[in-house]
Amino acid sequence: MARDSLQRPERPGEPERPERPERPEGPERPDQELPSTTAPSASTAPSASTASTAPKAPAAPTALDPRRIGHLLDAVVALGADLDPRAVLQHIVDAATGLIGARYGALGVMGESGDFVDLITVGMDGSERCAGMGLPQRHGLLGSLVADRRPLRVADILADPRSVGFPDGHPVMTTLLGVPLMVRGTVYGHLYLADRRDGTPFTEDDEALLTAVAGAASISVENARLYQSLKHAAEHFQRRMLPTLPDLGLLEAEAHYQPASELPRLGGDWYDAFVLPDGATCVAIGDVTGHDVEAAPLMAQIRNMLRALAYDHGGPPALIVSKLDRALTMFAEPPTATLILGRVEQGDTSAGGDSAWTFRWSNAGHPPPLLVGADGGTRYLAPVQHGIPVGVDPSVPRFSHEHPLAPGDTVLLFTDGLVERRGQDIDTGLRALADDASRLATAPLKDLCGELVAGRGQVFDDDVAVLALRVPGPPGG
Numbered sequence: 001m002a003r004d005s006l007q008r009p010e011r012p013g014e015p016e017r018p019e020r021p022e023r024p025e026g027p028e029r030p031d032q033e034l035p036s037t038t039a040p041s042a043s044t045a046p047s048a049s050t051a052s053t054a055p056k057a058p059a060a061p062t063a064l065d066p067r068r069i070g071h072l073l074d075a076v077v078a079l080g081a082d083l084d085p086r087a088v089l090q091h092i093v094d095a096a097t098g099l100i101g102a103r104y105g106a107l108g109v110m111g112e113s114g115d116f117v118d119l120i121t122v123g124m125d126g127s128e129r130c131a132g133m134g135l136p137q138r139h140g141l142l143g144s145l146v147a148d149r150r151p152l153r154v155a156d157i158l159a160d161p162r163s164v165g166f167p168d169g170h171p172v173m174t175t176l177l178g179v180p181l182m183v184r185g186t187v188y189g190h191l192y193l194a195d196r197r198d199g200t201p202f203t204e205d206d207e208a209l210l211t212a213v214a215g216a217a218s219i220s221v222e223n224a225r226l227y228q229s230l231k232h233a234a235e236h237f238q239r240r241m242l243p244t245l246p247d248l249g250l251l252e253a254e255a256h257y258q259p260a261s262e263l264p265r266l267g268g269d270w271y272d273a274f275v276l277p278d279g280a281t282c283v284a285i286g287d288v289t290g291h292d293v294e295a296a297p298l299m300a301q302i303r304n305m306l307r308a309l310a311y312d313h314g315g316p317p318a319l320i321v322s323k324l325d326r327a328l329t330m331f332a333e334p335p336t337a338t339l340i341l342g343r344v345e346q347g348d349t350s351a352g353g354d355s356a357w358t359f360r361w362s363n364a365g366h367p368p369p370l371l372v373g374a375d376g377g378t379r380y381l382a383p384v385q386h387g388i389p390v391g392v393d394p395s396v397p398r399f400s401h402e403h404p405l406a407p408g409d410t411v412l413l414f415t416d417g418l419v420e421r422r423g424q425d426i427d428t429g430l431r432a433l434a435d436d437a438s439r440l441a442t443a444p445l446k447d448l449c450g451e452l453v454a455g456r457g458q459v460f461d462d463d464v465a466v467l468a469l470r471v472p473g474p475p476g477g
Helices: 066-080 085-100 127-133 140-148 204-240 295-312 317-330 426-439 445-454
Strands: 102-110 116-122 152-154 176-183 186-196 252-258 269-275 281-288 337-346 357-364 370-372 378-380 401-405 410-414 464-470
Touching: 085 102, 085 116, 085 186, 085 204, 102 176, 140 152, 140 176, 140 186, 176 204, 186 204, 252 269, 252 445, 269 295, 269 464, 281 295, 281 410, 281 464, 295 317, 295 337, 317 337, 317 357, 337 410, 370 426, 378 426, 410 426, 410 445, 426 445, 445 464
Parallel strands: none
Antiparallel strands: 102 116, 102 186, 152 176, 176 186, 252 464, 269 281, 281 337, 337 357, 357 401, 370 378, 370 410, 410 464
16 A cells, blocks of 8 residues: 555544545445446546656545455465466466456566566456467567566556557557566566556556565566576586496497476486496496485485496496495495496307397396387396395395397386376386387387386476487397
């Protein structure tokens, strides 16, 4: 409300009242109906140049109207609702339009470049019509909101010298009330209303209320922008800690990483692949317990320790994982992680045979590898004997396993974020993954990894790492 609406008469014995003295006397009920829609004369309507001194509309709803209070509460509650940023802004525009009793309302959002990137409307005939009219431009009356950085009230839009008219298909509007969206000197857009439903011009009270609602909208836009910036920084940091796959000779390889949908977007998932001194290819995938800032550096430490042990000491996968388990005891509180360490090697092909490749691996409490045949057949490599996560008890024995690979076979390693969903059994996710992989058995590995991740949905409760390796197909295939 404007400041004069809070002033009280100082006559002795007279009860204090919240309404302004110049409003007409008469009973005012909380459920009072809106006044007549009879428009004021041109001599009493406020103009853009005299908005601050224009006469007050004599019959505006009071601030105590429960309907108006409800709309104001809607705008406040929307800020704390579990909604996407655009849905929050839509609630705010709806609330502002209902609060002031306007026929039309809109909120324009500016991008970091200064151009408008979104427009959220109320009172239009549909999203298709709005889209056809395009986004606001930084000229005309709406441009002045951004340039002048102060509220604007206009009694006759087309008569205002700053007006540039309406785009094709736009409803013709008469009066305008707009305020910039601004936080700490940064303009994020504007919020504006047109044409009160009761036919009266917009008032100072309306301007004060819309300014308050715009403040809430401004904070929402700024928070959304800061949130996206933080998500981008966290994802960039995580990806920088993952390796770029090297040339693995005859083997094809592809990896894909997808961060969790919500902050902190830092997790402990990782993958690795490199050529060992004996010519075999070492592959690894793992998931450090935890999803916070601490998990990411621990992931990098464990990945580098495992790489060093595999490259410098060699040996069967189970032996290397056991050495990692013992090495983790150097930490005061050893981190825990699930992982698979494997090696893909080519046998002696001089005698011929159907399979010249072998996959050997050790599993430390991780989801099993998925073997995808060139014919579309799938099989999870899940022997009865498998190990517990590393960092729990280094005295527990580790096991190595092996499986022959036919020409064109693909070995798919993945973290649990690919198959786990809230409220869903993990076996359901494993079956769905096998079905999807079967359909993509001969697709390029980049497409295979990308579609497997995309097929899990657009919201990820956990980060996801996928590593796929494919042995050469049959000669001439």
